[in-house]
Amino acid sequence: MIIEPTDWEEIEFFNRSEWACSHCGRCEVDHTFVERIDELRRKYGKPLRISSGYRCPEWNAQVSSTGHDGPHTTGRAVDLAVSRGEAYQVLKIAMAMGGFSGIGIAQKGQGRFIHIDDLRDDETVGPRPTVWSY
Numbered sequence: 001m002i003i004e005p006t007d008w009e010e011i012e013f014f015n016r017s018e019w020a021c022s023h024c025g026r027c028e029v030d031h032t033f034v035e036r037i038d039e040l041r042r043k044y045g046k047p048l049r050i051s052s053g054y055r056c057p058e059w060n061a062q063v064s065s066t067g068h069d070g071p072h073t074t075g076r077a078v079d080l081a082v083s084r085g086e087a088y089q090v091l092k093i094a095m096a097m098g099g100f101s102g103i104g105i106a107q108k109g110q111g112r113f114i115h116i117d118d119l120r121d122d123e124t125v126g127p128r129p130t131v132w133s134y
């Protein structure tokens with residue numbers, strides 16, 4: 001499932017650097033998942049800022065309670081940084097698309113971070129489908 005390098009020519013709205021591990025630059029993302037987030041962006045119709053895409057296990061252990069094997073290490077998870085006003089619409093589109101099984105929301109002042117992944121029960125530390133705050 002992991003494709004490195006992903007064919008970024010097929011991705012309309014994002015580039016590799018937006019998805020790569022901010023610590024080492026590796027970018028072991030799942031191409032189908034990136035395509036689905038690209039579709040979400042297309043439906044949304046406005047820029048979406050990725051705050052975290054792929055994370056290598058080492059980096060994930062430093063920044064997340066999920067340790068070395070959290071959702072972001074699978075290449076099938078993304079955190080989107082949106083404004084308070086945008087969050088509802090982004091979630092609405094994601095839920096309408098279906099197939100996303102993990103939704104996490106973080107609130108920082110007027111900003112929101114929306115985690116989206118499509119992992120299954122047997123692929124992650126937590127049960128799916130699920131919603132959490134972080």
Ligand SMILES: [Zn+2]
Nearest residue numbers: 021023024056
């Ligand atoms: Zn890294």
